[in-house]
Amino acid sequence: MGKARNMELNWNELDQRAVDTARILAADAVEKTGNGHPGTAISLAPLAYLLYQKVMNTDPTDDQWLGRDRFLMSAGHSSLTQYTQLYLAGAGLELQDLKELRTWGSRTPGHPEYHHTKFVECTTGPLGAGISNAVGMAMAARKERGLFDPDAAAGESVFDRFIYAIAGDGCMEEGISSEASSLAGTQELGNLIVFYDDNHISIEGQTKIAFTEDVDARYEAYGWHVQNVDWTNGGTEYAEDVQGLLDAIEAAQQVTDKPSMIRLTTIIGWPLPNLQGSHSVHGAKLGAAEITALKQELDFEDIPFAVDEAAVEQARENISQRGEEARNRWNKKFEAWQQGNPEAAKLLDRVRNHVLPELELPEFEAGKAVSTRKASGEVLSALASQLPELWGGSADLAGSNNTTMKGAASFFPESQSTDEWQGNKYGRTLHFGVREHAMGGVVNGIVLSGLTRAYGATFLVFSDYMRPAVRLAALMQIPSIFVWSHDSVGVGEDGPTHQPIEHLAALRVIPGLDVVRPGDAAETAVVWGQILKNDANPAGLILSRQDLPNPERGGALASAENAAKGAYVLKEASSGEPQLILIGTGSEVQHCLGAAEQLEEQGIATRVVSMPCQEWFNQSDEDYRESVLPSSVTARVSVEAGVASGWSRYVGAKGATVSIEHFGASASGNRCMDEFGFTVDNVVNTAMSVLD
Ligand SMILES: Cc1ncc(C[n+]2csc(CCOP(=O)(O)OP(=O)(O)O)c2C)c(N)n1
Numbered sequence: 001m002g003k004a005r006n007m008e009l010n011w012n013e014l015d016q017r018a019v020d021t022a023r024i025l026a027a028d029a030v031e032k033t034g035n036g037h038p039g040t041a042i043s044l045a046p047l048a049y050l051l052y053q054k055v056m057n058t059d060p061t062d063d064q065w066l067g068r069d070r071f072l073m074s075a076g077h078s079s080l081t082q083y084t085q086l087y088l089a090g091a092g093l094e095l096q097d098l099k100e101l102r103t104w105g106s107r108t109p110g111h112p113e114y115h116h117t118k119f120v121e122c123t124t125g126p127l128g129a130g131i132s133n134a135v136g137m138a139m140a141a142r143k144e145r146g147l148f149d150p151d152a153a154a155g156e157s158v159f160d161r162f163i164y165a166i167a168g169d170g171c172m173e174e175g176i177s178s179e180a181s182s183l184a185g186t187q188e189l190g191n192l193i194v195f196y197d198d199n200h201i202s203i204e205g206q207t208k209i210a211f212t213e214d215v216d217a218r219y220e221a222y223g224w225h226v227q228n229v230d231w232t233n234g235g236t237e238y239a240e241d242v243q244g245l246l247d248a249i250e251a252a253q254q255v256t257d258k259p260s261m262i263r264l265t266t267i268i269g270w271p272l273p274n275l276q277g278s279h280s281v282h283g284a285k286l287g288a289a290e291i292t293a294l295k296q297e298l299d300f301e302d303i304p305f306a307v308d309e310a311a312v313e314q315a316r317e318n319i320s321q322r323g324e325e326a327r328n329r330w331n332k333k334f335e336a337w338q339q340g341n342p343e344a345a346k347l348l349d350r351v352r353n354h355v356l357p358e359l360e361l362p363e364f365e366a367g368k369a370v371s372t373r374k375a376s377g378e379v380l381s382a383l384a385s386q387l388p389e390l391w392g393g394s395a396d397l398a399g400s401n402n403t404t405m406k407g408a409a410s411f412f413p414e415s416q417s418t419d420e421w422q423g424n425k426y427g428r429t430l431h432f433g434v435r436e437h438a439m440g441g442v443v444n445g446i447v448l449s450g451l452t453r454a455y456g457a458t459f460l461v462f463s464d465y466m467r468p469a470v471r472l473a474a475l476m477q478i479p480s481i482f483v484w485s486h487d488s489v490g491v492g493e494d495g496p497t498h499q500p501i502e503h504l505a506a507l508r509v510i511p512g513l514d515v516v517r518p519g520d521a522a523e524t525a526v527v528w529g530q531i532l533k534n535d536a537n538p539a540g541l542i543l544s545r546q547d548l549p550n551p552e553r554g555g556a557l558a559s560a561e562n563a564a565k566g567a568y569v570l571k572e573a574s575s576g577e578p579q580l581i582l583i584g585t586g587s588e589v590q591h592c593l594g595a596a597e598q599l600e601e602q603g604i605a606t607r608v609v610s611m612p613c614q615e616w617f618n619q620s621d622e623d624y625r626e627s628v629l630p631s632s633v634t635a636r637v638s639v640e641a642g643v644a645s646g647w648s649r650y651v652g653a654k655g656a657t658v659s660i661e662h663f664g665a666s667a668s669g670n671r672c673m674d675e676f677g678f679t680v681d682n683v684v685n686t687a688m689s690v691l692d
């Protein structure tokens with residue numbers, strides 16, 4: 001610290017009127033729609049106004065400005081906290097949008113939605129997740145600076161920015177806040193400032209029935225810089241100390257080697273005359289009498305959506321002017337940076353436009369068995385020099401997931417280096433610790449930041465621990481990459497706790513998630529390329545622990561390039577006219593090939609289809625789908641070491657599935673595969689029963 005204070009609180013009467021306008025609007029919007037969350041939006045209006053109007057670098061005319069600070073409403077139910085500010089700022093929302101709160105097609109959905117409302121940087125609502133996204137954004141800001149402008153003085157780079165997030169009691173109760181905040185402390189994320197709205201109220205009333213810990217001590221233990229601002233004056237009298245809050249923000253900004261938590265003690269719904277402090281204002285309309293009383297208290301006319309026009313005008317002028325000044329300063333710096341760093345500027349141009357260079361993917365020796373996880377690791381190492389924007393790591397399973405690019409430094413402060421891992425604040429290998437849920441949220445936060453691509457890895461069975469983040473990635477349509485190895489009972493001795501059974505099916509039902517399970521090393525390289533090409537949805541890459549054959553292609557077997565289509569004819573029936581189709585994915589493609597050989601010997605014309613990604617195949621045109629799975633061939637068998645759920649779509653009413661409908665067992669992977677029917681013989685027998 002030590003720097004003289006440079007943010008004087010210019011807070012005139014119209015600023016206060018604007019804050020009160022936000023309060024009135026939150027109350028009226030919920031009243032009109034009949035439901036929503038007014039309480040916290042009312043009590044936090046001064047915080048949100050302060051951030052938007054006095055603190056953040058925001059250009060209300062450009063939600064894509066690279067230099068903008070990021071704001072996340074982790075307490076997503078309080079979306080009105082942000083919507084009212086976007087209205088006051090003239091940043092894409094108008095009064096009409098507030099009147100349409102939570103209604104069909106409006107720009108003001110119940111919870112903030114990315115890609116839907118300008119300046120909403122992330123979809124939030126599942127509590128706590130926003131903190132993990134903010135941590136990811138803070139890590140991304142450092143990474144981006146490292147990629148493009150590593151030598152600039154602290155705070156001087158065009159890539160420097162702050163990430164602000166508002167969290168509530170619920171966020172703090174959720175485990176993901178612990179996972180993500182612990183990681184943020186280790187990462188020394190000085191560009192992250194989280195406000196904790198400590199109002200002691202959640203849906204069931206006072207939080208002390210379930211939440212009594214010392215949150216300050218917890219965050220100090222994580223290595224955060226912690227400050228308190230009390231707007232309740234100990235509960236006796238309300239003292240909305242905006243200057244005090246601004247001082248805390250400034251102090252937080254000056255601490256560059258720790259993330260900051262500012263615990264702001266508030267009374268939910270303050271200054272509602274009768275209902276303040278009650279959980280009844282958390283998520284229900286206030287009622288006409290209370291709204292009239294509020295308007296009286298704040299000296300507003302008792303009509304719906306009574307805004308103070310002069311206050312709105314001042315707010316819009318203020319933020320426009322601040323935005324323009326910040327923008328001009330930034331533009332000048334940016335031009336100088338471009339001129340001084342032509343190579344980096346070219347890279348920035350490429351990644352901003354989501355353009356991939358022509359990728360050179362490794363080729364794998366035919367006939368040499370290799371696990372797809374190992375192949376994936378080789379692909380990543382080969383991509384390292386071609387795609388500087390690609391980075392990622394594992395939740396403590398790097399050696400098993402094969403996610404470390406050869407020679408890449410780790411992304412953490414150098415002082416934390418170990419014999420195994422050399423750290424660098426701009427490094428590339430991510431270490432999430434055993435924190436799968438936070439890993440998902442952090443990867444999403446990184447990807448949301450827009451300039452880099454990130455992946456996070458664990459065992460497939462633990463995709464359950466990160467499912468909410470995977471779902472949010474799909475909902476946001478962002479290209480997060482999840483790498484899940486150890487993909488079946490083929491895991492072996494670790495036994496049923498570690499053997500995925502229902503996971504492929506459970507992931508495939510998430511709309512918009514590509515579940516990609518390559519069958520050999522050659523397919524692994526191709527699908528990596530395809531996943532990287534897709535920039536509008538997430539993918540899960542499912543990899544085997546065990547070695548798989550990598551057969552010769554080009555003769556009897558089609559080129560692996562076809563894997564990019566999601567499914568393809570790997571081996572055509574010898575007659576060219578199949579009587580039977582075997583469909584395999586991942587480690588079971590080999591069983592289909594083996595079975596086809598035996599069936600052909602018995603005179604049964606058998607086609608083998610490799611189907612690494614159902615979603616990609618479903619998106620291909622009908623002619624192509626018909627060419628791979630002709631409707632005339634109804635004798636079909638799918639082979640996949642997971643539950644059969646979902647496969648009827650491909651095998652049809654007359655087909656059959658080779659699957660596993662129960663938990664696995666602790667024994668060698670080969671033994672498990674054999675015992676559970678993933679054998680050539682069982683595929684042959686199943687095929688014969690279908691033909692009968
Ligand atoms: C993961 C998750 N679980 C449950 C909910 C449902 N929910 C929405 S708000 C809320 C209470 C939040 O309390 P708090 O964060 O203190 O917000 P406040 O009432 O102070 O606005 C709950 C349980 C949710 N949104 N997300």
Ligand SMILES: [Mg+2]
Nearest residue numbers: 169199201202
């Ligand atoms: Mg609360």
